[in-house]
Amino acid sequence: MLTIRNATLADGRQVDVRIDTSAGRIAGVGSTLTESGDSIDATGKLLLPGMIDAHVHFRQPGFDHKETWETGSRSAAAGGVTTVVDQPNTDPPTVDGDAFDRKADLAADSYVDYGINGGVTPDWDPDELFDRPVLALGEVFLADSTGEMGIEEDLFREAVERATDEYRVVTVHAEDADLFSEAARERDGDDYDAWSAYRTAEAEAAAVERAVEIGAEADASIHVAHTSTPEGVDAATAGGATCEVTPHHLFLSREDYDELGTFGRMNPPLRSEDRREALFERVADGTVDMVATDHAPHTREEKDASVWDAPSGVPGVETALPLLLEEARKENLSYERVRDLTAANPADVFGLTRKGAVEQGLIADLVLVDPDDSSEIRGEDLHSKCGWTPFEGMAGVFPELTMVRGSVVWADEESPLVPPGGTDESADGEFGDPVGRNVRG
Incomplete structure (x- = not known):
């Protein structure tokens, strides 16, 4: 048994939390728990439920030079993320049983729990996929996004209906390529804002509206990935x-292109500062x-x-929770809102009933x-294989300790479980052992 004493929860309560480390469960939460075991x-x-990051690309198999399950999950653990959901656009894409099994074998190196999403292409095999512990379908590209996994509407409709039959959520990448601005393609390759001008805000809102319309027809659970505009959010909720x-999309805008250059290119792209503020x-x-x-x-090169x-x-898995905690420290968000955004709500949406609180x-x-x-975010201090961050120089509140299923997977120098100076060769803390557990397994 391990007892964490005098911790403050997101709602302000001060409690003791007892952990059954052998079972990986919270054994008790109260104001004065009886002494038992280590403490x-x-x-x-502040004691929070670990973040559930419902959207990561850990790049294996196929793109090990960008990231691996080992490096990506180390970065997650150091940022307070205890569960990740990996998307299917690897090589091979996770669209059949063999591809799922190959990815699951690689995920055994993970320091955090994981879910694996199944992909949808003309060659997908839903029978094989749903015979495996697939968490959800997605990121399903309703319109072309990266060039290799965009699907037609009829196939999207088929996938939505099949996922509904299997009680799975469909995560959608919604951009309508018909509404991209071809005029922006004429702009110079060093005009970094051209990417945002090309992939218009209108393209997102229109695709979201169509995705939720199809979802409603099938009584499906539709989840819209990376909404980048207030219009997209409003269309999803409506x-x-x-x-x-x-x-x-929450902390950067088109005004940051001068500093970021192509390191700020993503899909959907950065939006105007007004839209960013409305999104926040x-x-x-x-x-x-x-x-x-x-x-x-991706690599710097x-x-x-x-x-x-x-x-x-x-990259962003290591800095998300620290950035949100910095906003809470500055009283721009409540700690309860941070908890809900990162743990309680993802657990509810994806049916992770034993997590999130x-x-x-x-x-x-x-x-x-x-x-x-609060400390400065520096790419050289992070643990992703790519070694850089778009949030360079911004402030974040990083965890002292991250625990998965009752086991410590990350502890910094200030943690009560790590001696001053740390015990890891990285000189900034220590990692525990890989966990590698599928949340649906």
């Missing part, structure tokens, strides 16, 4: 779908269901190209944070 003094610290917002308002007021990172790392040639995507009987996925310990 951690968490006076002045249609009864859930939606996520990424940290890059919807995150703060409860309209948006969750924050998910769309962690999609790959990103250092023209705006028309650079690959789309940025600090409650007796639930899995002990926990993050311990000093809420006043």
Whole structure:
């Protein structure tokens, strides 16, 4: 048994939390639990349920030079993420049983729990996929996004109906390519804002509206990935779908292209500052269901190209929770809202009934944070294989301790479980052992 004493929860309550480390469960939550086993003094610290990042690309198999399950999950653990959901656009794409099994074998190296989404292409095999512990379908590209996995509407409709029969959520990448601005393609490759001008805000809203319309016809559970505009969020909620917002759309805008260059290229693209502010308002007021990172790392060499040639995507799994906690520290968000955006709501949307809260009987996925310990984000300090971040120089509140199923998977130098100076060769803390458990397994 391990007892975390005098911890402050997101709602302000000060409690003791007892953890059955052998079972990986929270054994008790109360104001004064009886002494039993080892203990951690968490006076002045915030104890949160671990973040469930419902949208990552850990790149294996096929793109190991960008990221691996080992490096991506280390980065997740160091950022307070205890569960990730990996998307299917790997090589081979996760569209049949063999591809799922290959990815699951690689995921055994993960330091955090994981879910694997099944993909939809003309060659997909839904019978084989749904015979495996697939968490959801998606990221399903209703309109062409990356060039290799966009599908026609009839196939999208078939996938929605099949997922509904299997009680699975469909996660949608919604951009209508018919509404992209071909005029923007004439702009120079060093005009970084051309990417945002090309992939218009109208293209997102129109595709969201169509996706939720098809979903409603099938009585399906539709979840819209990385909504980047207030119009997209409003279309999702009006249609009864859930939606996520990424940290890059929440904290960056087209005004940042001068500094980011092609390192700020992603799909959907960065939007205007006015739209970014409106998006933040919807995150703060409860309209948006969750924050998910769309962690999609590429090497520096790959990103250092023209705006028309650079690959789309940025890393973010290690910095999402710290950025949100910084906003809570500055009182722009409540800690309860951070908890709901990162844990409670993702658990509810994806049916992870044993996760997402600090409650007796639930899995002990926990993050311990000093809420006043704000620090500068630097790419060289992060653990993703790509070694860079679009949030360079911004402030974040990083965890002291991350626990998955009652086991410590990350502890920094200030953690009560790690001696000063750390015990890991990285000199900034220590990692535990890989967990590698499928949340549907």
